[in-house]
Amino acid sequence: MARAMPRRARRGVDEITRCRWMWTGPVKRSRQSYDGVALVAPASVPYRRYSIESAHWWIAQALRTSLQSAGLQKADLDGLCLASFTLFPDTAVGLTQHLGLSPRWLDHIPMGGAAGIVAMRRAARAVQAGDADIVACVAGDTNHIDSFRQLLSSFSRFAMDAAYPYGYGGPNANFALLTDRYMHEYGATREDFGRIAVSQRANALKNPRAIMKKPLSMQQYLDARPIADPIALFDCVMPCAGAEAFLVMTVEEAERRALPYATLAGAIERHNAHADDPVQLRGGWTIDAGELYEMAGCTPQDIDLLQTYDDYPVISLMQIEDLGFCAKGEGPQFLRSRDLTISGDFPHNTSGGQLSGGQAGAAGGFIGLVEAIRQVTGRAEGTQVAGARTAMVSGFGMINYDRGLCTGAAILKGAGP
Amino acid sequence: MTTPLTPPPRKNPEKRTVSPTLPPAMRSRAAMGMTAAASEGRFALQACAECGAPQYPARDACVGCLSPDLRWQDVSPNGKLLAETTVRTSTNLYFRERAPWRTGTVRLDVGPVIICHIHGDVAPHARVRLLNRLDRSGQGVLIAMPEHPTPDMQDDPEMRVLTSDPKLRRVLIADGRNPNAPAIAAALGRAGATTIFVGEAERWRPNPVQAALLDLPGVSILPLDVTDTASVQELAGEIGGKVDILINNARFIRPGGVLSRGDTAFAAQEMEVNALGLMRLAQAFGPGMCARTADGVNSAVAFVNVLSAHALVSLPDYGSFAASQAAALSLSQCLRSEFRASGLRVMNLFVGPTDDDWHQPLPPPKVTPKAIAADLVRGLQDGLEDVFCGDVAKELVERFRAGPKVLEREMTMGGGS
Numbered sequence: 089m090a091r092a093m094p095r096r097a098r099r100g101v102d103e104i105t106r107c108r109w110m111w112t113g114p115v116k117r118s119r120q121s122y123d124g125v126a127l128v129a130p131a132s133v134p135y136r137r138y139s140i141e142s143a144h145w146w147i148a149q150a151l152r153t154s155l156q157s158a159g160l161q162k163a164d165l166d167g168l169c170l171a172s173f174t175l176f177p178d179t180a181v182g183l184t185q186h187l188g189l190s191p192r193w194l195d196h197i198p199m200g201g202a203a204g205i206v207a208m209r210r211a212a213r214a215v216q217a218g219d220a221d222i223v224a225c226v227a228g229d230t231n232h233i234d235s236f237r238q239l240l241s242s243f244s245r246f247a248m249d250a251a252y253p254y255g256y257g258g259p260n261a262n263f264a265l266l267t268d269r270y271m272h273e274y275g276a277t278r279e280d281f282g283r284i285a286v287s288q289r290a291n292a293l294k295n296p297r298a299i300m301k302k303p304l305s306m307q308q309y310l311d312a313r314p315i316a317d318p319i320a321l322f323d324c325v326m327p328c329a330g331a332e333a334f335l336v337m338t339v340e341e342a343e344r345r346a347l348p349y350a351t352l353a354g355a356i357e358r359h360n361a362h363a364d365d366p367v368q369l370r371g372g373w374t375i376d377a378g379e380l381y382e383m384a385g386c387t388p389q390d391i392d393l394l395q396t397y398d399d400y401p402v403i404s405l406m407q408i409e410d411l412g413f414c415a416k417g418e419g420p421q422f423l424r425s426r427d428l429t430i431s432g433d434f435p436h437n438t439s440g441g442q443l444s445g446g447q448a449g450a451a452g453g454f455i456g457l458v459e460a461i462r463q464v465t466g467r468a469e470g471t472q473v474a475g476a477r478t479a480m481v482s483g484f485g486m487i488n489y490d491r492g493l494c495t496g497a498a499i500l501k502g503a504g505p
Numbered sequence: 506m507t508t509p510l511t512p513p514p515r516k517n518p519e520k521r522t523v524s525p526t527l528p529p530a531m532r533s534r535a536a537m538g539m540t541a542a543a544s545e546g547r548f549a550l551q552a553c554a555e556c557g558a559p560q561y562p563a564r565d566a567c568v569g570c571l572s573p574d575l576r577w578q579d580v581s582p583n584g585k586l587l588a589e590t591t592v593r594t595s596t597n598l599y600f601r602e603r604a605p606w607r608t609g610t611v612r613l614d615v616g617p618v619i620i621c622h623i624h625g626d627v628a629p630h631a632r633v634r635l636l637n638r639l640d641r642s643g644q645g646v647l648i649a650m651p652e653h654p655t656p657d658m659q660d661d662p663e664m665r666v667l668t669s670d671p672k673l674r675r676v677l678i679a680d681g682r683n684p685n686a687p688a689i690a691a692a693l694g695r696a697g698a699t700t701i702f703v704g705e706a707e708r709w710r711p712n713p714v715q716a717a718l719l720d721l722p723g724v725s726i727l728p729l730d731v732t733d734t735a736s737v738q739e740l741a742g743e744i745g746g747k748v749d750i751l752i753n754n755a756r757f758i759r760p761g762g763v764l765s766r767g768d769t770a771f772a773a774q775e776m777e778v779n780a781l782g783l784m785r786l787a788q789a790f791g792p793g794m795c796a797r798t799a800d801g802v803n804s805a806v807a808f809v810n811v812l813s814a815h816a817l818v819s820l821p822d823y824g825s826f827a828a829s830q831a832a833a834l835s836l837s838q839c840l841r842s843e844f845r846a847s848g849l850r851v852m853n854l855f856v857g858p859t860d861d862d863w864h865q866p867l868p869p870p871k872v873t874p875k876a877i878a879a880d881l882v883r884g885l886q887d888g889l890e891d892v893f894c895g896d897v898a899k900e901l902v903e904r905f906r907a908g909p910k911v912l913e914r915e916m917t918m919g920g921g922s
Contacts, residue, residue, distance in 0.1 A: 236596070249536035250562035252529040253646050254620050255606040256597035257590065264590035265610050265620070272588070272630070317591045366612045367587050489562060490610065490620055 119354075119383055125212040126342035126349035127500065128335050129158035130461040134297045135330035135446040139230050143174040144186055146228035146448075150331035151187065154224060158335055158347055167193035167223030167336075169211050171203035171450035174229045193220035200485030201397040202357065203227055203453035204332075205496030209355045211336035221337060228331025229449025236327040246489035257316045260324055262487050263400040264316035269367040270402050271318060274417040278318055280424070281401035282309040284436070285322045285443050287428035288398065292440025294430060294470040299328055299446035322443070323400050330448025332458045348465035348503075353478075354383030355498035368491035371484060373410035377497065381412070384478075384499040388412045391499070392476045393435040393463055395456030397484040398443050403492070404436070407482045411497060430471055438463065438471045457481045457498070464502025477504035507626055509657040510665070510673055512699065513802040523799040525847045526599040530642035535563035538577040543637045543645030544890035548582040550617065551575040561617035582635040584613040586649060589623055599641070602799075607663065611635065611649050621647035622663045626655040638667035638888050641798070641848030643841070659886060668888040669807035669850055672697030674749035679786060681705040681726055683754045684861055685811070687717035688874035690724055692882045693750075699803075702744055704729025706736075731755045731782030734789075741789035749803050750885065751790050754811040755782045758863045762824030772825045780832035783810060787840055795847035807850045807885060810837050811877065814855040814898035817905045818912050822866070841890075852890055854881050857897025870896045 131154035133146060147170070155162060168191045170180040178186070180196035193214045197203045204227065211223035255261055270276055286306050292298035304322060312321035342349040356379065358372025381387055388411065396407040405419040413434075414422035426434040439445055439459040442452045460479035462468040468476070478501050485494040532540065535551070542549035551560040554576055558569035566573055589609035595601045607623040611633055619635065627633055633649040640646045648667060651658070659670050671693050678686055678693075681703035690701045701724045705712060708728055718724050727744070730736040731753075757778035759771045766772070787808065794805035815823065816830035834853065841851045858864040860871040872895035884892035893899045904912045 245533050246562045248529070248531050249533050251620050252597070253640060253642075253644065254622055255592040255608040256529060256595045256600045257592035257606075257608065258596060260594075261590050261592050261608060264592075265588040265608075268590055269588035269610070314591075314593050316593060319590070366618045367610055490618060 119379060121383065122212050122216070122352035122355065124339050125215055125352050126337050126339045126347075127208065127352060127461050128337060128342050128347045128349045129154045129333075130458040130467070131157060131333045132297055132455075132458055133228070133331045135299050135328045135448050137231070137299065137326065137328050137446070138233055139329035140232070141230055141329065143172045143228055143230045143449075144178070144183065146230055146329060146331040147172060147175070147183065147226050148187055150228050150333035151224055151226050154226075154333040154335055159345065160222070160335075162187070162189060165189060165191060165222050165224050167191050167211060167214055167220030169195040169197060169207040169223055169225045171197045171199070171207060171227035171453060172229055173200070173449045174231075174235060191220070193223065199453065199483075199494045200450060201399060201453045201492070202483035202485035202494035202496040203450050204457040205355060205453075205481065205483040205498050206357055206494070208336065208352065208457065208498060209357060209496070212352055212355070215336050215338060221341065223336040224333060225336060225454070226331065226333040227450040227454040229329065229451060231327050231329040231448070244486070244488045247487065250489055259399065259487050260316040260319055262490065263323075263402060264319040265490070266368055267318055267323075267400065267402040270369055270405070273369060274420065276405075276420040278310060278320075279306065280420040281323060281405070282306050283423045284398070284401040284404050284428065285309055287432070288437050288441050289444045290429050291438050291471060292444030295439045295445065296470070298440040298444050299326060300440065300444040304444075319400065325399055325442040325447035325452070328446035328448050330446065330451045332448075332451045332454035334454075334458055334461055348467060350461045350464045350500045350502040353385070353499040353501045354380045355496070356380045357494070357496035359495075360493045361495065369406070370410050370416060371406060371492065372495035373407065373482065373497055377411050380497055380499060384501075386478060386499065390478055391480045392478050393438055393460070393473045393480075395437055395441070395460050395479065395481045397453070397456065397482055398437055398441040399447065399452070399484070401443070403484055407484065407497075411480065411482060430473055435473045435476075438468065438473055453483050453485060456483075460500050461502075464500050464504060466503065466505030468505075472505050475504055477502060507655060507657045507661045510660045510802050512673055522797065523602060523801070525795065525798040526602065527642040527846070527848055528599045528640050528646075529597060530644055532644055533563065535565055535575075537644070538563060539637060539645035540639065540643070541645075542577060542579075543639045545892075546637070546887040546889050547579055548635060548637045549577045549579050550615070552578045552580070559613075559615050559617055561619055580615050581613070582637075583652075584611045584619070584633055584635065584649075586610070586623065586627060586629065586631055586633050587612055587618075589629065603662070603666075609649060619647055621649050622667075623649045624651060624658065624664055625661045626651045626658060639850070639890060641666055643845060643848070643850070669750065669852065669885040670696070671750060671882065671885055674698055674803050674806065675700040675702070675747050676750045676752060677702040677704065677744065677748045677790070678752045678754060679704045679729060679731055679782070680755035681715065681718055682712050683756060684714060685754060685859070685874035685877045687714050687721070688878035689752060689754065689881060690718055690721050692878035694721055694723055696882045696886065698750070699723060700725070700747065702727055702748070704731075704740065706730035706732075731785055732777045734785055737785045737789045741793065745790055745793040746797070748790055748794060749797075749805045750807045750809065751786060751794065752809045752811070752881070753783055753786050755779070756811070758823065758826045760823055760863065760866065762821045766825065772828070775826050775829035776832065779826075779829035780836060783833050783836055787836075791840070791844065791849070795844060795849050798848045805849060807852050808840065808844070809852045809854065809881065809885070811854045811856060811881070812837075814857050814893065814901045816855065817901060818909065818916050821917055850888065850890065852884055852892065854884060854892045854894055855898045855902065857895040857901070872897075
């Protein structure tokens with residue numbers, strides 16, 4: 089019995105088991121491309137700090153806006169992929185009846201900040217395989233007074249058992265711990281994180297939908313009210329109500345309808361990566377980013393703009409490192425040498441992201457993706473990056489206990505402005 | 506360095522008494538294993554019976570090998586503080602009112618990474634020792650302590666709410682005729698209790714321990730007969746708002762089981778004192794104590810019962826008495842539920858046969874008043890719920906946990922234990 093064995097012997101057994109697993113494990117195959125898939129009709133319903141409407145309302149409005157911009161009827165849809173935290177007691181299933189849809193392909197993605205990337209991956213494969221012709225990917229959440237507090241209290245079992253009883257700082261406290269460790273490990277300063285927040289605010293001022301309307305200076309960032317040290321007010325997103333949507337169809341269908349479209353050059357996802365790292369300083373991107381660039385046939389130098397998941401600046405920085413724009417720990421130096429605004433040499437979160445656009449629940453996992461579709465199809469208007477033809481979008485979601493578990497990323501291509 | 510607590514100023518009746526809010530109480534069933542360990546002050550984690558892997562947070566299957574055989578085991582509580590934050594605002598009302606609140610990430614030497622409270626004397630990135638304690642919601646939580654004791658470490662605000670420490674608190678000892686009363690009063694005085702009220706029934710009768718009690722600083726003797734509802738209510742009316750810890754040490758004991766007694770007279774008296782006395786004290790003092798559980802330095806913290814360990818299983822030679830103890834134990838469990846919303850703790854001190862007249866027929870070891878007093882104060886300082894005092898009680902509970910039916914047969918075979 090393993091229990092009775094001395095420690096060393098047990099390790100021996102583990103090694104044998106592991107070798108056998110490698111021997112009999114699945115044969116590594118190359119990924120199939122997403123050729124022929126078109127991403128169209130990006131839609132955003134302007135966010136509101138608080139809303140008396142339900143998630144159903146927000147989702148319906150996003151779906152309607154997206155369909156209208158594509159000149160489609162809801163009867164034309166045969167696939168629906170949904171992400172929402174506040175739809176309870178409904179899921180995507182209840183929504184089909186609520187909205188009068190009859191899809192032949194249906195999915196519900198409970199992955200928060202990674203929901204956009206994951207929904208797109210699922211929908212793209214369904215369209216490629218012919219399981220559906222036109223899939224709507226929609227994310228939306230409402231925000232009533234006190235609903236954020238109630239959402240937090242039922243987020244995950246590990247959080248309930250092992251995080252909330254300790255100060256109940258919510259995600260603020262979790263990311264404060266990651267930020268503290270990152271600063272200690274790599275010598276980052278608050279000012280380094282400030283560069284992300286301040287440049288995103290500059291971007292947001294060019295986006296009429298962004299919830300933040302006032303400029304933010306570095307001094308204001310540094311002087312802000314502390315929330316959970318070292319995190320202060322402008323490191324945190326503002327919970328709000330909102331919704332985002334886009335459609336996935338074949339390139340032929342998009343061209344037949346004369347719709348501007350983005351193509352999907354590559355996409356990855358990974359969950360619970362690096363579980364043995366005591367504090368999360370990297371995400372699953374490090375495992376899969378190489379294959380992502382390989383699929384897309386490009387390198388970080390070819391990326392015209394980057395949309396990271398920015399619930400906190402440290403997470404954006406982690407993505408910039410893990411997606412290969414600089415080495416691990418060199419993020420602070422990288423930020424000091426680059427301009428992250430729309431007209432800068434490293435356009436990042438061009439719509440203002442969540443930090444300045446607001447976090448509308450699961451829509452936060454879509455905001456960068458929807459903006460990237462606009463950018464590479466030349467429809468970003470005030471936030472348009474000149475010559476934007478290749479965009480990278482990254483997602484990160486679900487603080488289950490001490491870290492975010494879901495990561496995803498995609499490279500989108502388009503004809504540009 | 507911890508700032509030592511100072512005696513609270515006289516209470517200003519115009520000021521609001523802080524509401525007895527609670528930290529998050531919801532836990533999975535698995536996580537409550539930690540609560541069970543905390544109720545006795547043990548630091549335990551789940552470990553896999555098949556592969557040995559320690560688990561945290563609590564799981565229903567081993568994270569290493571998926572075995573369902575996870576057992577709570579006492580493990581080394583030592584580790585290192587990797588990251589920390591000070592939560593300055595929270596959506597939870599308990600922590601909001603107590604902010605700033607220091608929490609952090611500790612990696613245990615045995616492996617798991619733990620988010621926990623951090624004692625104020627822990628230096629950044631220092632080695633720490635974790636304690637498992639009950640918080641005001643009655644659930645087990647972990648706090649990182651300095652590796653070596655520091656002065657006044659019990660006075661740290663995050664520590665203070667995890668204990669029922671008598672320091673600067675006012676205590677009522679219900680039965681000043683019990684031979685253990687002077688030892689308990691003396692130990693509480695040494696532990697920093699400021700006022701020690703001692704109840705005395707039938708004051709016209711000589712009390713052999715009265716002189717010893719009056720020799721102690723801070724002691725005042727007041728009339729209290731736990732078998733007389735009016736007497737209990739009268740005293741509660743007089744001092745109820747000033748009792749922070751209530752120690753129910755009232756006991757009536759006579760030898761004999763069911764057939765060895767000719768009637769139920771002694772049994773009625775045992776119930777009257779040991780079970781209904783507890784009920785009267787709780788009914789008269791409980792509501793006032795519940796209202797004052799967040800009332801600063803001398804907030805109400807604990808309702809303590811000194812019970813016989815034979816509350817768990819009968820001792821036929823004292824079978825009728827044991828039944829009254831079982832009734833008292835059951836009532837104390839009920840009280841825990843009724844006190845839950847306030848955070849007032851019920852601590853039961855289970856003692857083996859005490860060294861007094863009524864236990865002369867039993868062989869040693871027996872528990873001395875001094876031992877009862879020492880374990881009682883230690884239990885309060887550690888915020889425990891269940892304390893087993895003396896070798897007989899410790900052995901009995903071990904046998905009880907190994908198999909209550911086997912223990913019952915052992916106890917009733919004749920010859921007792």
